[in-house]
Amino acid sequence: MLRIPQSVYDSIVEHALADSPIEACGYLSGREGDAKTSYRLKNTDASGEHFSFDPEEQFAAFKDAMSLGLKLIACYHSHPQTPARPSAEDIKLAYDPAISYVIISLAEDVPVVKSFKIKNGDVSPEEIEVL
């Protein structure tokens, strides 16, 4: 279960819409499944089909979260054209077994947000509760 405050949920959806047709990406920080804040990161691929984080920005987010007593608990990215499910590339590049992978799909009229755990190529859907 990933619990996300409405304001944070709205912020990541807004990010996805603002960056479309480029994939938006970032982190959610929080504690043990409770998201508290989000960090918008630059998609260094600047692509509508791929995303990569900038390590400098990753560490800046990590250190800011740590200064607030929080951890990076989820990575989010958008799928401007396709459903909210991990692609083969998403699964292949999901190296962190501890984090949640949140996908915001803009393929339908209304954005769809889903979360997954991905470990060794195995994908498990994770319920999202918006608070």
Add this chain to the structure above:
Amino acid sequence: MKLIINGEAKEFSQTKLNVEELLVLENVEQPDMVSVQLNDEFLKKPDYAAVFLKDDDAVNFLYFMGGGE
């Protein structure tokens, strides 16, 4: 050896430890897929095995994040 790993103090029984070995101890299966900062300075991946740690070093590591639709 006492190290601070991703903000958490940890004690290791080893007296000599390089970054690559530390990542293995931290259950990182693919060290090439993490970025590492030692005392706030980025390390180059080819240097992970050559950089040895000392007491109170702060090591932060984050996994590569990427994908595509």
